[in-house]
Amino acid sequence: xxxxxxxxxxxxxxxxAGPKPAGKRDVWICYWIVPAFYTAFxxxxxxxxxxxxxxxxxxxxxxxxRFFDDHAVxxxxxxxxxxxxVGGAGVANGITVFHMKRMTTGSVCAYIYMAGMAVGVLPxxxxxxxxxxxxxxxxxxxxxxxALLYDLGLLSYVGSLxxxxxxxxxxxxxxxxxxxxxxPKWLAxxxxxxxxxxxxxxxxxxxxxxxxxxxxSISFWMGSVVFGVWLMSVITFLRKATELQPADEPxxx
Numbered sequence: 557x558x559x560x561x562x563x564x565x566x567x568x569x570x571x572x573a574g575p576k577p578a579g580k581r582d583v584w585i586c587y588w589i590v591p592a593f594y595t596a597f598x599x600x601x602x603x604x605x606x607x608x609x610x611x612x613x614x615x616x617x618x619x620x621x622r623f624f625d626d627h628a629v630x631x632x633x634x635x636x637x638x639x640x641x642v643g644g645a646g647v648a649n650g651i652t653v654f655h656m657k658r659m660t661t662g663s664v665c666a667y668i669y670m671a672g673m674a675v676g677v678l679p680x681x682x683x684x685x686x687x688x689x690x691x692x693x694x695x696x697x698x699x700x701x702x703a704l705l706y707d708l709g710l711l712s713y714v715g716s717l718x719x720x721x722x723x724x725x726x727x728x729x730x731x732x733x734x735x736x737x738x739x740p741k742w743l744a745x746x747x748x749x750x751x752x753x754x755x756x757x758x759x760x761x762x763x764x765x766x767x768x769x770x771x772x773s774i775s776f777w778m779g780s781v782v783f784g785v786w787l788m789s790v791i792t793f794l795r796k797a798t799e800l801q802p803a804d805e806p807x808x809x
Contacts, residue, residue: 580801580803583651583654583798583801584798586647586650586651586654587651587794587795587798589644589647589648590644590647590648590651590791590794591791592644593641593644593645593647593648594644594648594787594791596637596641596644597638597641597644600634600635600637600638601634603630603634604630604631604633604634604635604637605627605630605631605634605635605638605685605688606623606627606630606631607684607688607709607710607713608780609771609776609777610710610713610714610770610771610776611623611706611710611771612771613707613710613760613764613765613769613770613771614764614765614769616703617699617700617702617703618699620699620702620703620706621699621702623706624688624691624692624702624706625695627692628692628695631688631689631691631692632689632692635685635688635689636689638681638685639682639685642677642681642682645673645677645681646674649669649670649673649674650670651794651798652669652727652790652794653666653667653669653670655738655739655794655797655798655801656669656727656730656738658736658738658797658801658805659730659731659733659734659736659738660733660734660735660736661729661730661733661734664726665726665727665729665730666726666730667726668722668723668725668726669723669726669727669730670723671722671723672719672720672721672722672723672724672725672726673719673720673723675719676716676719676720676723679712679713679716679719680712680713680716680719680720681713683708683709683712683713684709684710684712684713685709686709687705687706687708687709687712688705688709690705691705691706691709710770711760711761711770713770714757714760714770714771714775714776715757715758715760715761715770717754717755717757717758720750720754721750721751721754721755724747724748724750724751724754725751727744727747728744728745728747728748728751729744731743731744731747732744738793738797739790739793739797740793743786743789743790743793746782746785746786746789747786749782749786750782750783750786753778753779753782753783754779756768756774756775756778756779757770757774757775757776757779759775760772760775763775
């Protein structure tokens with residue numbers, strides 16, 4: 557009886573009876589950093605620094621000075637926290653690139669995505685932090701200089717276009733031509749809308765009011781909704797891709 561339980565056939569049968577653990581521990585660790593990072597990112601930009609939704613562009617130096625005076629402490633706290641956790645963006649991009657390299661499209665699109673996102677973090681995230689931190693660093697700064705920092709930070713945050721469109725292009729192409737079904741094909745179309753929303757934000761550099769201003773319904777709000785749908789979809793399917801990844805899958809080159 558004991559010999560039959562320990563026979564190779566019995567061991568194989570018991571091993572195959574239950575599902576093998578999928579994914580890898582390091583991939584799961586990286587995955588859970590992604591929703592944690594973007595939750596903290598949203599709290600910082602919405603509640604602490606008041607960058608989302610953006611304050612008005614059609615305002616003068618006096619109102620801008622009052623804005624920085626009113627929110628100086630929360631701006632310092634919020635962007636100090638951001639500078640501590642901004643590496644979470646690299647983790648988010650890293651796990652996305654990891655699963656993109658598991659696609660049948662190869663590594664080129666994955667590298668396009670990685671490079672585009674890496675370049676985009678400076679104008680799309682860090683520059684507004686440095687501008688706002690510099691603005692509140694010296695409360696007696698000339699109001700005209702405060703207005704310059706205000707404009708530079710918010711124009712960069714809403715109007716950083718080309719680096720992200722390149723990343724989204726690589727991501728969409730990779731999904732369209734992938735045969736491993738890492739991400740669903742409809743996510744590629746949502747990604748194309750990401751590109752469209754970036755292009756539609758171009759007028760923020762010349763328009764101070766209306767739907768194409770940096771706080772407008774098209775330049776900001778439509779782009780934010782599309783980005784929110786895209787981001788939640790990516791996070792959801794990153795989890796699914798990690799769950800379905802074979803536990804014994806060989807390491808990627």
